[in-house]
Amino acid sequence: MKSAHDLVTEAKTHITEIDLDTAEAAIREADVVLDVREADEFHAGHIPGAVNVPRGLLEFKLSNTPELSARDLKIVLYCKTSGRAALAACSLHDMGYLQVQSIEGGFDAWSAADKAVVTPSLPTFE
Template identity: 70%
Template sequence: MKTAQDLVAAAKARTHEIGIDAAEAAIRDADVVIDVREPDEFSAGHIPGAVNIPRGLLEFKLGSLPEYDSRDLKVVLYCKTSGRAALSACAMQDMGYAQVKSILGGFDAWAAAGKPVAKPSLPSFG
């Protein structure tokens, strides 16, 4: 019987994880940066320019949105600490996406390194 940690370890062995320094260049070069965290996590702060497609919906969204049809898209994925991103990268590779990278350490490592963080502004009702 496998645990979630076993699945993540196997996924990390199959994926291309990049460190924070390499992540900045990969993000600049990417066609899309996908945050696979839940919407409330995304709303609390995310990498500027990222789109939010939660891990549980990833395969379905990729299959239904024409902008993600090309299997040659340059994709950078991240989550909180990199487990969900590794699982997502494997799923995308299984779907035929050839240029998928995930950020080692995820959003927590990005923020801890002092990299830019976007937070949606709430409308002022005052």
Template identity: 65%
Template sequence: MKTAHELVVEAKQQIAEIGLDDAELAVQRADVVIDVREPDEYQSGHLPGAINIPRGMLEFRLSNDDKLSARDLNLVLYCKTSGRAALSALSLKAMGYLHVLSIAGGFDAWVNADKPVTHPNLPDFE
């Protein structure tokens, strides 16, 4: 039986993973940037322009949204440290998506490199 770590290592051997040096340009050129973290993680901060589609809903959302169903979209995926994004990229590759990139090191690496982060405007209930 394989562990989650082993699955991620195998996925990373089969996908296109980009480092931070290339990530900012890839994000700018992407048709869609997808944050595959959970909604609470996304709400705490995310890459500018990213949409949130949690890992568990990714295949369903892309299959059922006409704007996301084109297989030639330029997609950039990320999660906290890159494991969920790698598994997501492998799934999208299996679905026939042609241009899927995963950011090595994920959101944590992005933040540690002082790259731009967006914090959503939430209502103040006080």
């Protein structure tokens, strides 16, 4: 039986994973940057311009959002450390998306390298 680690390792052999320096240029050229982490992770901080579509909803959201249906969209994906993004990139490839890239090391690597991060401020209701 395969573990989650096995699935991620296998997925990474089938996807395009980009380093942080390449990621900055790819993000500028992307049609969409997808953060596949959970909503609470996204709201704690994310890459500027990213759209949050949690991994568990990804295929459904893309299938039901006309703006994301074009298979030639330039898509950059990331998650916390790159595992969920690798699995997501495989799924998008299986769905026919042609230009999908995943950020190596994910958001943790991005923020550790002092790259730009958006941290939304939410109102207090006290």
